[in-house]
Amino acid sequence: MISREDVEHVARLARLALSDAEVERMREQLSGILAYIDTLRALDTAGVEPTSHAVPLVNVMRDDEPRPCLSQDEALANAPDRSDVFFRVPRIIED
Amino acid sequence: MAAADPVTIHELAAAFAKGAASPVAVTEAYLARIEARDARLGAYLTVTGDEARAAARTSEARHRAGRPLSPLDGAPIALKDVFCTRGVRTTCGSRILERYVPPYDATMVARLRAAGAVILGKTNMDEFAMGSSTEHSAFQLTRNPWDLARVPGGSSGGSAAAVAGGLAAGSFGTDTGGSVRQPAAFCGVVGFKPTYGRVSRYGLIAFASSLDHVAPFALDIHDTALLLGVVAGHDPLDATSVDAPVPDYVAALAEGVRGLRIGVPDEYFGEGLDAEIERAVRAAIDVLRGLGASVERVSLPTTSYGVATYYIVAPAEASSNLARYDGVKYGLRVPGKDLIDMVSRTRAAGFGAEVKRRVMLGTYALSTGYYDAYYGQAQKVRTLVRRDFERVFERVDVLAAPTTPGVAFRHGDKADPLAMYMNDVYTIPASMTGLPAISVPCGFNTGGLPIGLQLIGRTLDEATLLRAAHAYEQATPWHTRRPEFA
Numbered sequence: 202m203i204s205r206e207d208v209e210h211v212a213r214l215a216r217l218a219l220s221d222a223e224v225e226r227m228r229e230q231l232s233g234i235l236a237y238i239d240t241l242r243a244l245d246t247a248g249v250e251p252t253s254h255a256v257p258l259v260n261v262m263r264d265d266e267p268r269p270c271l272s273q274d275e276a277l278a279n280a281p282d283r284s285d286v287f288f289r290v291p292r293i294i295e296d
Numbered sequence: 297m298a299a300a301d302p303v304t305i306h307e308l309a310a311a312f313a314k315g316a317a318s319p320v321a322v323t324e325a326y327l328a329r330i331e332a333r334d335a336r337l338g339a340y341l342t343v344t345g346d347e348a349r350a351a352a353r354t355s356e357a358r359h360r361a362g363r364p365l366s367p368l369d370g371a372p373i374a375l376k377d378v379f380c381t382r383g384v385r386t387t388c389g390s391r392i393l394e395r396y397v398p399p400y401d402a403t404m405v406a407r408l409r410a411a412g413a414v415i416l417g418k419t420n421m422d423e424f425a426m427g428s429s430t431e432h433s434a435f436q437l438t439r440n441p442w443d444l445a446r447v448p449g450g451s452s453g454g455s456a457a458a459v460a461g462g463l464a465a466g467s468f469g470t471d472t473g474g475s476v477r478q479p480a481a482f483c484g485v486v487g488f489k490p491t492y493g494r495v496s497r498y499g500l501i502a503f504a505s506s507l508d509h510v511a512p513f514a515l516d517i518h519d520t521a522l523l524l525g526v527v528a529g530h531d532p533l534d535a536t537s538v539d540a541p542v543p544d545y546v547a548a549l550a551e552g553v554r555g556l557r558i559g560v561p562d563e564y565f566g567e568g569l570d571a572e573i574e575r576a577v578r579a580a581i582d583v584l585r586g587l588g589a590s591v592e593r594v595s596l597p598t599t600s601y602g603v604a605t606y607y608i609v610a611p612a613e614a615s616s617n618l619a620r621y622d623g624v625k626y627g628l629r630v631p632g633k634d635l636i637d638m639v640s641r642t643r644a645a646g647f648g649a650e651v652k653r654r655v656m657l658g659t660y661a662l663s664t665g666y667y668d669a670y671y672g673q674a675q676k677v678r679t680l681v682r683r684d685f686e687r688v689f690e691r692v693d694v695l696a697a698p699t700t701p702g703v704a705f706r707h708g709d710k711a712d713p714l715a716m717y718m719n720d721v722y723t724i725p726a727s728m729t730g731l732p733a734i735s736v737p738c739g740f741n742t743g744g745l746p747i748g749l750q751l752i753g754r755t756l757d758e759a760t761l762l763r764a765a766h767a768y769e770q771a772t773p774w775h776t777r778r779p780e781f782a
Contacts, residue, residue, distance in 0.1 A: 215659040217647070237603075246679075248340035279626030291634055
């Protein structure tokens with residue numbers, strides 16, 4: 202069972218502005234889903250290696266050579282706000 | 297369309313070669329059908345008529361010169377709106393990407409274009425591919441062509457409905473926990489998730505990176521082999537793509553199943569499986585036995601832990617992948633008093649309820665104090681699931697099972713998130729292990745709704761699965777049935 206405070210904490214981490222009603226609904230639904238997921242704890246996994254990928258993968262390297270890429274205009278074409286060749290964002294640092 | 301008109305891609309290719317059909321006329325016919333009927337089906341989010349007509353004209357010129365680029369040259373194809381298409385809006389079913397126009401093509405899109413395929417448009421999906429009914433799309437409902445009151449499955453529901461409903465000759469979706477096989481079963485078409493890494497994911501909008509697969513839908517196995525053959529193969533732009541030769545999948549179809557060892561996992565026929573589905577799947581296994589395959593019971597004891605494991609791993613990876621939607625580089629922005637406020641308001645307005653739920657679940661599972669208990673434990677269980685399959689594949693070549701525990705349900709019937717998740721119980725294990733798995737039509741229930749047979753194979757052994765599926769299909773009438781809607 203998770204609390205309203207847990208939900209609010211996780212929402213802050215996830216950068217989600219939830220309404221009060223959403224926080225309550227999320228608390229109920231996440232509690233239900235987590236109760237089901239907790240069945241996994243019953244499995245003995247001592248000494249079992251974790252699998253992070255479906256197939257074994259090793260690091261893939263390539264030569265560090267310049268290649269054609271998107272132009273600045275193409276890269277900025279979907280920006281909600283831009284200034285010259287920059288993405289523009291609201292204030293980050295307090296005065 | 298007259299009964300004798302070609303409908304499959306291989307029939308179209310033969311008709312184009314003989315001059316009995318023209319890519320321009322076929323494309324016009326599909327666009328006209330979409331125009332007339334898709335208001336009822338809701339398969340497409342964007343129809344790219346002008347681009348399709350231009351592609352059809354160049355295809356026609358190649359056919360006239362006797363030089364088609366591939367068996368897909370001129371074939372009308374639909375793409376799930378998760379694949380980036382240069383200059384064509386790509387929404388991923390989300391408000392947050394409602395006006396996103398990618399500046400580049402996904403590798404699989406580029407390969408389809410290079411093969412001469414005609415792209416008709418982009419299909420509806422659950423937002424960010426999270427769902428099993430396509431009801432989580434931010435834009436519209438998609439209906440099942442066999443019963444318009446029911447869901448087409450999901451998350452690739454639009455692509456499945458388009459093929460089943462005669463609004464595309466073939467299509468592509470993505471399968472993360474069953475998102476191609478389940479809608480294929482619900483809509484009575486073929487859906488084939490190849491081995492993890494077999495098809496490049498460059499330009500695919502990411503959901504859960506260790507689980508996402510590109511996968512085709514088709515009316516029959518021959519078309520499935522053609523579609524997979526065009527998009528499969530190593531891509532230097534995707535570091536997770538497998539550098540292995542791609543066999544000629546069509547050539548493999550003729551081999552039949554004599555001597556093939558088929559395993560039937562007990563755990564896929566337990567509590568929760570619809571009785572009519574069990575009967576149809578067991579009858580399908582009898583058909584394979586009759587064609588010369590040997591059949592034996594096997595056990596995959598960790599099956600029941602699949603859904604719980606998946607619903608840690610997938611949301612955890614999603615919470616990380618979706619962190620990029622911050623209102624800065626592309627997509628929706630909602631103003632705020634500072635950067636964090638802007639990002640938080642943008643994501644609150646841009647994501648739907650299911651996406652928020654999974655981002656929250658994933659963030660929780662990865663947060664301090666819970667990582668080992670949830671994500672760490674899930675990764676270990678994933679190893680146990682893999683070992684189960686390794687053990688049975690020492691004895692058998694292919695596993696046969698149902699694709700889903702039930703048939704297509706009615707819109708709104710699975711409002712409880714956990715009930716929706718349980719629908720993926722038979723498709724999740726092959727997702728977590730990256731094993732190739734196909735859903736093939738194997739009959740109908742008494743209500744006339746399609747049923748899917750799932751075949752699961754060894755890593756990179758797509759050819760054996762296609763061969764078994766083809767032998768079954770050719771011995772049964774199911775792939776020739778079309779819904780009244782089509």
